Amino acid sequence: MNIIKIEKRLRRNTALLVMLFVIGGYAGFFLFSLQQKDKEDLLMNDAGRLIPVKVKEVAKGQEEEQIRQIILEAKKNGTKISIAGMQHTQGGHTYYKDAVVLDMTSYNKVLKVSKEEKLVTVQSGATWADIQEAVNPYGLSIKTMQAPNIFTVGGSMSVNVHGRDLRYGPLIESIRSFRLMNADGEVIRVSREGHPELFRLVNGGYGLFGVILEADIELTDDVLYKSSTEWMDYRDYPDWFKKNVLDHPDIEMHNSRLSVAPKHFLSEMYVTNYYKAGDEEGEKLEDYNELQDETYVRRNKFAFGLSRNSDWGKNFVWFVQKQAFKEGEEKWISRNNVMRPEVQFLEYEGKNDTDILQEYFVPIDRFPEFIDGLRDILTKNELNVLNITVRYVPSNEEAYLSYAQDDMFALVFLINQGRSDKDIEETGKVVRKIIDLALDMDGTYYLPYYPYPTMEQMRMAYPLTDEFFEKKREYDPEERFMNEFYEVYGR
């Protein structure tokens, strides 16, 4: 009897042990899998999704002291630092292999709005949307920013964006001063009077000189606009623009769009003007200045998806725009609402393909010639261009890496391309042809995008390229602030 009992107990204990072993082993592997997965998440990418790179870690700073500690720690360990906002630059400007990525998006307070001075003091991780929320109640508005409002101030300064207001050049014009933390963790107040050289380097400096902490940005009044649309042939645009837009000071904002639909390929365009409303027209800003948010995201996403995949879809989307923006129709809208257009529907997460941006600047008068050359390139080569918008950029050469040495039209391209090496190579060939064309017209191209351009093209478009990178090493000799853009062009 006893032996049977012992045997039974032994068997039960063995079974228990096996069970524990199985459960323990499984739990262990489960945790291991979770942990490994988190490591994979450090594979970083930007909005272009073409340069996946493994970074060491992503660090967020909410206080100045935290940011200093991150920098000093990196200095001690010899690690590189990349600075990131919304990561809508598309050439790896916001990260670097094995670097600590300083995510600034949580350093985002709007510190002070001065109605009298028309000035906002803001932490660099704040977005334009944050500023709009803060300044709209004071009847104030941003002078220069991208069309959408989703970007951070620090990121926008680092690419020195331009806007749609005809009166203001790139963002550097409205920056009064800012505080910069350098590679030693020291804070420098940078303005045109103090540290003028740094001022010209950090604006449009792609995060290579230090961490922008706070900036003082000049504002203008929020006003009521009357928008109206006109349709025209691209060949008439420069003269029409000079006569009907530049000579009319009541038009403050302007943008236009060129057809990429096969039926009107690069020939038809429509322009939208925003007139400052006069008092005699009887409309009041107060009735229009509540900030609007994006609507119809799904519907627009669907329509845009059609144009991504087919010529038919492109024709359809152009047709829809023709109905939506009829000539002569007028609409009242506050300046702040003009500066928060719909953009969410453009977000695209295709696994094998991605939507990228490109931007070229051409002197106003050479616009038709550029378009003819462009049409030639695009009919002979394969490139899925989804959208081209056109803006005016007055000349400004304050920043080292300035793109508008002349009064220019900026053409922003949205392109759908595959993510494989072969697709990147194919797109690169076409893009370099378009850049050559722009350079032939005494134009330039914009730097925040995929590193398709050659070193030679960069030097031609940006005559101060070599000085810029030398200054980088002068201010940051250990090259603490690193990114993939500097790796490609700067070293």
Added chain:
Amino acid sequence: MRWVILSQGIAILGSSLVFPFYLIFIKEVGGGYLQYGISYGLFTISSAFVHLLVGRLSDKMGRKLFLLLSSWGMAFLVLFFPLVAHVWQIYALQILLGFVGAMQKTSEKALLADVTKKGSRGVTIGRYHFWTSVFSGVAVMLGGFMIDLFTLDIIFYASSLILFGSGFFVLKINEVREKENENGKPKAENTA
């Protein structure tokens, strides 16, 4: 029969959570329809050979052991999916999943045959498939819902936990008793 249905229902719930969403996953690591075809084919072919082996072995060693190996084996294997970075890793996983999948299929059918008898077999098998299909259908919808709400990865973890849990229900199956029940012996005798 209760434990058979419950354990296999849960196991199928676990695996159905993952299987229909393969295509998305393969695309994520850079594959296309061809890779999808290959990986599904590998799964089926690898399982073919195991069917032969498991059939013979389970006659000797019992079906329960293989149902258990299948549940726990699959629970273990799907944990690899979130870590996959190359298509070849998916192929390897598919072959191994084919092995454990075959263990389940053959043992399940053999067990059903063991515990049913001519005349009433259809009723039991119908009931078995009713429940397992319900579990499977719910899982597919749940899977889609979860991916939309969270990420693709989460269904692999959820599926793994469910599969692992189903193993414990397999343990509750008593093959001898099931057979006797079905062969019409009074219950009282069995439990005595």
